[in-house]
Amino acid sequence: MNRTIVVSGGASGIGAALTKKLRDCGDQVIVIDLADADIISDLSTSQGCDVAIEMISTRFPDGIDGFVACAGVGAHVEPKSKIDRINYFGAIRTIQGLRELVAAKQGAIVAVSSNSAHIDGLDETYLAALVAGDEASAKRFIDAQDPFTAGFNAYCGSKRALALWVRRVAPMYARDGIRLNAIAPGMVDTPLNRQAIDDPIFRESMLQNADSIPMGQGQPEMIADAIVFMLSKEARFMAGSVLFVDGAQDAESCPDRF
Numbered sequence: 001m002n003r004t005i006v007v008s009g010g011a012s013g014i015g016a017a018l019t020k021k022l023r024d025c026g027d028q029v030i031v032i033d034l035a036d037a038d039i040i041s042d043l044s045t046s047q048g049c050d051v052a053i054e055m056i057s058t059r060f061p062d063g064i065d066g067f068v069a070c071a072g073v074g075a076h077v078e079p080k081s082k083i084d085r086i087n088y089f090g091a092i093r094t095i096q097g098l099r100e101l102v103a104a105k106q107g108a109i110v111a112v113s114s115n116s117a118h119i120d121g122l123d124e125t126y127l128a129a130l131v132a133g134d135e136a137s138a139k140r141f142i143d144a145q146d147p148f149t150a151g152f153n154a155y156c157g158s159k160r161a162l163a164l165w166v167r168r169v170a171p172m173y174a175r176d177g178i179r180l181n182a183i184a185p186g187m188v189d190t191p192l193n194r195q196a197i198d199d200p201i202f203r204e205s206m207l208q209n210a211d212s213i214p215m216g217q218g219q220p221e222m223i224a225d226a227i228v229f230m231l232s233k234e235a236r237f238m239a240g241s242v243l244f245v246d247g248a249q250d251a252e253s254c255p256d257r258f
């Protein structure tokens with residue numbers, strides 16, 4: 001197809017499955033990741049985001065056709081304050097930084113959220129800090145929690161804040177000709193997921209979560225296929241959506257919410 005698509009977190013899991021599918025279709029894919037990538041950069045820091053954005057701007061001054069903010073970490077990682085820095089702040093920083101390049105080609109952006117964004121029990125003060133862009137307050141909150149509570153809030157909260165942010169800004173992006181959407185995958189078998197299952201603090205809740213998916217756990221290619229569609233011209237009127245791709249888990253747990 002000869003589009004140029006940038007994928008953060010494209011070295012593993014969902015991002016790697018997506019990168020392969022796009023390259024198989026003839027797209028040029030530029031992967032940003034911590035290793036095994038075209039651009040090696042740590043997107044949990046503003047400097048890392050700036051470096052990646054600068055490199056892409058220099059290499060593609062006429063614009064890019066798409067960006068997928070897929071880089072992320074699970075609830076198990078340490079320090080817990082890193083989770084929202086990559087999953088939320090890093091995601092929106094890179095989307096904002098690449099906005100003009102995507103506008104130049106009237107392209108599409110997909111933010112990878114999670115169906116855990118709908119989970120009950122999130123701390124509202126923490127969520128408000130994320131939505132307000134208050135990294136310092138978010139860090140103070142997470143640092144004060146026990147590892148399970150911190151991981152739960154940081155992961156699910158960062159994913160909810162990301163979906164809320166997409167909903168809030170998508171109309172502005174649409175007026176610039178950019179289709180901005182989020183995808184909310186359910187549990188899929190990736191290194192992130194396997195590491196969380198191996199963590200004694202999260203093992204039980206992860207296994208319960210996996211057992212509660214009506215269609216069972218998914219594979220990264222299932223999410224990648226949905227993202228390929230979201231990037232395609234077949235999705236040309238899709239903007240501001242949060243697409244749940246989760247084997248009916250969200251429908252079962254939140255039947256009155258859509």
Ligand code: NAI
Nearest residue numbers: 009012013014033042043044071072114185187188190192
């Ligand atoms: P993964 O661990 O296989 O891949 C994540 C990639 O992001 C890795 O290549 C990793 O190096 C990269 N990454 C992590 N921190 C980074 C940083 N600071 N800077 C640059 N790159 C960084 O994980 P998976 O499962 O493929 O996750 C991809 C996205 O999908 C994540 O945002 C995750 O939260 C989300 N997701 C995953 C689900 C699952 O069950 N696996 C379910 C719902 C959402």
